[in-house]
Amino acid sequence: MEYRHLGRTGLQVSPLCLGTMNFGPETTEPDSYKIMDSALDSGVNFFDTADVYGWKQGEGVTEQIVGRWLEKNPGKRDRIVLATKVYGKMGDGPNDQKLSAYHIRKACEDSLRRLKTDHIDLYQMHHIDRGTPWEEVWQAMEQLVREGKVLYVGSSNFAGWNIAQANSLAASRHFMGLVAEQSLYNLNARMVELEVIPACQAFGLGLIPWSPLGGGLLGGALQKASEGRRASERIQKEIDKYRPQLEQYEALCQEIGQSPADVALAWLLHNPVVTAPIIGPRTQEQLDGALRAIEIKLTGDVLKKLDDIWPGPGGQAPEAYAW
Known part of the structure; x- marks a missing residue:
């Protein structure tokens, strides 16, 4: 396993991040x-979760599962980089969500309790909070860092200008600011190439793509449909919408002798801004498949063909739409 620096930090993480959103539901x-054990044994040391995962308000179901695993395996805590998130609605009160200093402090304490750990390695804001000033957000995060409860701060679903605004103010406060951004990014969802990826490059953030397989669309959807496997209505609609591209894509994958899911992950890993796509295996077999993608080296010709099949926005702004 070849590890990568998380953005501009000295922290090294695996090129795949184990997403835990399926744990519980x-x-x-x-x-x-078993999946966490196998991932760690395979060299995956980057685990991602969120307080809202499990989708039972206020319970933090998935964090609790990760916490009980850590409690049963105390030696493994120092072998992983543990990331979780704050923002989502965790109660019925007016301050049980978003990014006020009040909620950040309480949410962090609650996550630490559920995860059964004394610190969070990467504490990520799950969404931009337009109602809370950055001075308040950074004051709260700085306090958590001083107390040793948080090591690094990241963002998720931020616009490029949100990253610029956040890190410019952080620098004026002599604080490190954001070191990573989690964004929707895959062959069929490339909008972040306009401004988010350039912002990550400029401010030294590692990009952590979520939904790298487009919710299953890029994982061999046509083949699975033809084999009679049940697929959600949403995926069926996506297949109908993108059928011509999917036919070309799956034919190209077959031509180079790789599975569509592995090619989709390998394509992301060819981008130097990408630190680690988030994989969310529901089974051991899915984890094993994702690990194979690390070894795939796509040629320039294949990368060009993928761009032709799944064109991006045309580069970064403003050249993508102006000059």
């Missing part, structure tokens, strides 16, 4: 333990 707790 889709994957049983014992199976979740």
Whole structure:
């Protein structure tokens, strides 16, 4: 496993990040333990979760599963880089969500309790909060860092100008600011190439793509449909919408002898701004498949063909739409 620096930090993480969103709702707790064990044994040291995962308000179901795994395996805490998120609605009170200093402090304490750890390695803002000033956000995060409860701060679903605004103010406060951004990014969702990726490059953030397989669309959707496997209505609509591109894509993958899911991950890993796509395996087999993508080296010719099939916005702004 070749590890990568997380953005401009000295922290080294695996080129794949284990997403835990399925733990609880889709994957049983014992199976979740097995997946975490196997991921760590395979060299994946970057684990991502969120306080809202599990989708039972205020319970932090997925964080609790990760916490019980850590409690059963105390030696493994120092072998992983543990990331979680703050922003989502965790109660019925007016301050039980978003990024006020009040909520950040309480949410962090609650996540630490559920995760059964004394610190969070990467604490990520799950969404921009337009109602809270950055002075308040950074004051709260700085306090958590001083107390040793948080090591690094990241963002998720931020616009490029949000990153610029946040890190410019952080610099004026002599604080490190954001070191990573989690964004929707895959072959079929390339909008972040306009401004988010350039912002990450300029401010030294590592990009952590979520939904790298487009919710299953890029994971061999046509083949799975033809084999009679059940797919969600949403995926069926996506297949109908993108059928010509999917036919070309899956034919290209077959031509180079790689699975569509592996090619989609490998394509992301060819981008130097990308630190680690988030994989969310529901089963051990899905984890094993994702790990194979690390070894795939796509040629320039294949990369060009992928661009032709799944064109991006035309580069970064403003050249993508002006001159």
